[in-house]
Amino acid sequence: MKHSPRETMIAPQTARPEPLLVVRGLSVTFATDQGPLKALDAVDLTLAPGETLAVVGESGSGKSVLSLALMGLLPPTAKIEADALTFDGRDLTGLREPDFRTLRGTAMSMIFQEPATALNPVRRIGDQIVEAIRLHEDIPAPKARARAIEALAATGIPAPAERAGAFPHQLSGGMRQRALIAMALVHRPRLLIADEPTTALDVTVQAQILDLIRDLARETGTATLFITHDMGVVAEMADRVSVFYAGRLVETAPAPALFSSPEHPYTVGLLGSMPQMNARGAPMLPIRGTVPDPRLMPPGCHFHPRCPFAAGACRTDRPALREIRPGQASACHLAPLIETLEARP
Amino acid sequence: MTDLPAGEIPAGSSSRTWRRMRRNPAMAIGVTVLTAVVFFALIGPMISPYDPYDTALRMRLKPPSAAHWLGTDSQGRDLATRLMYGARTTLMLGLAGVAFAALTGGAIGLLAAFYKRLDNPLMRLIDVLLSFPSILFGLSLAAMMGPGLHSLILAIGLSIMPGIARISRGAALSVMAQDFMDGGRVIGLPDVTLMRRYLLANAYAPILTYVTLAFGDAVLLAAALGFLGLGLQPPTAELGSIAAEGRSFLFIAPHVSFAASALIFLIVLPVNMLGDTLRDAADRRAS
Numbered sequence: 001m002k003h004s005p006r007e008t009m010i011a012p013q014t015a016r017p018e019p020l021l022v023v024r025g026l027s028v029t030f031a032t033d034q035g036p037l038k039a040l041d042a043v044d045l046t047l048a049p050g051e052t053l054a055v056v057g058e059s060g061s062g063k064s065v066l067s068l069a070l071m072g073l074l075p076p077t078a079k080i081e082a083d084a085l086t087f088d089g090r091d092l093t094g095l096r097e098p099d100f101r102t103l104r105g106t107a108m109s110m111i112f113q114e115p116a117t118a119l120n121p122v123r124r125i126g127d128q129i130v131e132a133i134r135l136h137e138d139i140p141a142p143k144a145r146a147r148a149i150e151a152l153a154a155t156g157i158p159a160p161a162e163r164a165g166a167f168p169h170q171l172s173g174g175m176r177q178r179a180l181i182a183m184a185l186v187h188r189p190r191l192l193i194a195d196e197p198t199t200a201l202d203v204t205v206q207a208q209i210l211d212l213i214r215d216l217a218r219e220t221g222t223a224t225l226f227i228t229h230d231m232g233v234v235a236e237m238a239d240r241v242s243v244f245y246a247g248r249l250v251e252t253a254p255a256p257a258l259f260s261s262p263e264h265p266y267t268v269g270l271l272g273s274m275p276q277m278n279a280r281g282a283p284m285l286p287i288r289g290t291v292p293d294p295r296l297m298p299p300g301c302h303f304h305p306r307c308p309f310a311a312g313a314c315r316t317d318r319p320a321l322r323e324i325r326p327g328q329a330s331a332c333h334l335a336p337l338i339e340t341l342e343a344r345p
Numbered sequence: 346m347t348d349l350p351a352g353e354i355p356a357g358s359s360s361r362t363w364r365r366m367r368r369n370p371a372m373a374i375g376v377t378v379l380t381a382v383v384f385f386a387l388i389g390p391m392i393s394p395y396d397p398y399d400t401a402l403r404m405r406l407k408p409p410s411a412a413h414w415l416g417t418d419s420q421g422r423d424l425a426t427r428l429m430y431g432a433r434t435t436l437m438l439g440l441a442g443v444a445f446a447a448l449t450g451g452a453i454g455l456l457a458a459f460y461k462r463l464d465n466p467l468m469r470l471i472d473v474l475l476s477f478p479s480i481l482f483g484l485s486l487a488a489m490m491g492p493g494l495h496s497l498i499l500a501i502g503l504s505i506m507p508g509i510a511r512i513s514r515g516a517a518l519s520v521m522a523q524d525f526m527d528g529g530r531v532i533g534l535p536d537v538t539l540m541r542r543y544l545l546a547n548a549y550a551p552i553l554t555y556v557t558l559a560f561g562d563a564v565l566l567a568a569a570l571g572f573l574g575l576g577l578q579p580p581t582a583e584l585g586s587i588a589a590e591g592r593s594f595l596f597i598a599p600h601v602s603f604a605a606s607a608l609i610f611l612i613v614l615p616v617n618m619l620g621d622t623l624r625d626a627a628d629r630r631a632s
Binding site: 068071073075076077101102103104105106109110112113114117118119120121122123131132135136180183184 | 524525530532534535546
C-alpha cells in the first residue's frame with residue numbers, strides 16, 4: 001500500500017491531543033413490552049486520535065449497545081440521551097441520517113464479532129469492497145477494483161486477486177475477518193470500532209488478526225475502540241481500558257495501571273477470572289453470581305450483590321466515577337481498594 | 346455443505362438447487378407439461394387454420410373429427426383454436442395478476458421488515474385483506490370496477506397479494522436479523538441499496554417459491570371469474586368462459602366443457618408441482 005507512514009501518536013498520558021471522540025453521560029433506553037430497559041446508564045468515554053481504548057465487560061454489560069450507538073445503528077426503539085456525544089468536533093446526537101451515512105464508512109467504521117455472517121453471502125468479496133469504495137469516492141470501477149485487491153493484500157490474504165472473486169462461504173473464518181478489516185479500513189477511517197473481532201476465531205488465528213488490526217490502525221493513524229471480554233486481548237492491544245458493568249462505566253485506566261492496581265472490585269474479579277499461564281494450579285478467583293436482569297437492577301452500586309467488599313453505602317447510593325490517581329478513575333465507594341483491604345483482617 | 350468432499354468448493358448454491366430439482370421426476374413432468382401448454386397457447390394461434398371468432402351455425406357442437414381435432418363449440422367455432430386463444434388469455438391474466446401481486450406484496454413485506462415502524466400499519470392492512478375470502482374479494486372488486494382487462498388483473502392481483510406480502514415479510518425478517526445488514530450500514534450504504542442487494546438478494550428464494558404457487562392460484566382465479574361471467578366478456582376466448590359456455594350443452598356435447606377444464610388442470614397442476622419442487626429444494630438447502 002502506498003501509505004505515507006504517519007507519526008504514531010502514543011503516550012496518551014502526556015501531551016494529550018484534542019480528543020477524537022467525546023462521550024459524556026450517554027444513556028440508551030430500549031422500549032420493550034415489559035417496560036423501558038436501560039442498556040447504558042450515563043456512560044463517559046474519550047478517545048484520542050490513534051489511541052486504542054478497550055471496552056471490557058460481560059455479556060449484557062452494554063458494550064455492544066455502545067458501539068451501535070456510536071455508529072448510529074441503534075433501532076428507532078432505542079432512546080439515546082447524552083450530555084455530549086461528539087466525533088471529530090461534530091455533534092452526533094442531532095446528525096441527520098444522510099450525514100451519518102457519509103460519516104460511516106469514511107470517518108468511522110466497524111468490524112464484527114461473527115465474520116461468518118457479517119459479509120453479504122450472495123456477493124463476491126471483491127464486489128463488496130468495490131461497493132464500499134465507490135460509495136464514498138467517485139472513481140472508475142477498474143481503479144476501485146485495484147484498490148480493493150490492494151486492501152485485501154494489505155491484510156495478508158494470499159492470492160488477493162483470486163480471493164476477490166470468491167464468495168464469503170468459500171473463505172475460512174480468519175480470511176473473512178481479514179476481508180472485513182480490509183473493507184472497514186479502505187477509506188482510512190479515523191475511528192475503527194472492533195466488536196469482539198476475534199471471539200469467533202481459532203486461537204492461532206486470533207493473534208494474527210489482533211496483530212493485523214494493530215498494525216493497520218497504526219499505519220493509518222486510526223483510533224480503535226476495541227470491545228472485548230477477554231483480558232488477554234486487552235493486555236495485548238489497549239492503551240487504555242474502560243470497564244463496563246450492567247450498563248455503567250465502573251473503571252477507566254491506562255492499561256498498565258489497570259492490570260497492576262485495579263480500583264474496582266469488578267475489575268479485580270475480571271482479572272482474577274483470567275487463567276494464568278505462570279500460576280498453574282493456583283485457584284482462579286471467579287466472580288460470584290451473574291449479571292442482574294436489566295429490569296431488576298439492584299439499587300446503589302449495581303455490583304454490590306456480587307461484591308465481596310460491599311458495605312452500607314454500596315446498597316443505597318450510586319457511586320460516582322472518581323479519579324483515584326492520574327488517568328485512573330473508579331466508580332466504587334471503597335476505592336482506593338488497597339486502603340479498604342488493609343483495613344480488613 | 347457437509348456432504349461435500351473436503352476441498353471441493355461448491356459452484357454456487359443456485360446450481361446445486363438446480364441439480365436437486367433435475368433429479369426430481371415431479372420437476373421433469375411439471376416442466377414438460379407446462380412447456381407443452383405454453384407452446385400450445387403461444388404457437389398454436391399462429392399455425393391454426395381457423396379463426397377463433399368465425400362462427401358457423403351449421404357446424405355447431407360437432408364432436409372431434411379430422412378437420413376439427415377437438416370438435417366445435419355452440420357457435421360452430423373450432424374448439425382447439427378457441428382453447429389456444431383462451432389458454433393464452435388465461436395464462437396472460439394469471440401472469441399479470443401474479444406480477445402485480447409479487448411487486449406490491451413483495452414491496453410491502455420488505456418495507457414492513459426493513460422499517461420497524463411501518464410493520465404494524467402495513468401488516469394490519471394485509472390482515473384486513475386476508476379476512477375476506479379471496480375469491481369473494483376478487484369478485485366484488487371485479488363487479489365494482491366493471492368487467493375489463495385492468496379490473497380483472499387488479500382483482501386477481503389484490504386477492505393473492507396478501508399471502509405474498511406475509512411470506513416476504515417473514516423471509517425478510519430472518520435476513521434482517523443477520524449481521525451483514527449492519528455490515529452494509531456500517532460502510533454507509535443507503536437504504537434502497539441495502540434493501541435490494543442485501544435484503545432481497547438473500548430473501549428471494551422462499552418468496553419466489555411462493556410466487557410460483559401463487560401463479561397457479563392466479564390462473565384458477567382468472568378461470569373462475571371467467572366461468573362466473575365476471576371475467577373478460579364474450580366473444581373473447583378465455584378458458585373459464587369457454588367452460589361456462591359448454592355447460593349449457595353438457596349432456597349433448599360434453600367435449601367443450603371437458604376440454605376447457607382439462608386445459609386449466611394442465612396449467613395449474615404442473616405449476617403447483619414446480620412450486621413444490623422449488624420449496625423442497627429451498628428447504629433442503631436451508632437445513
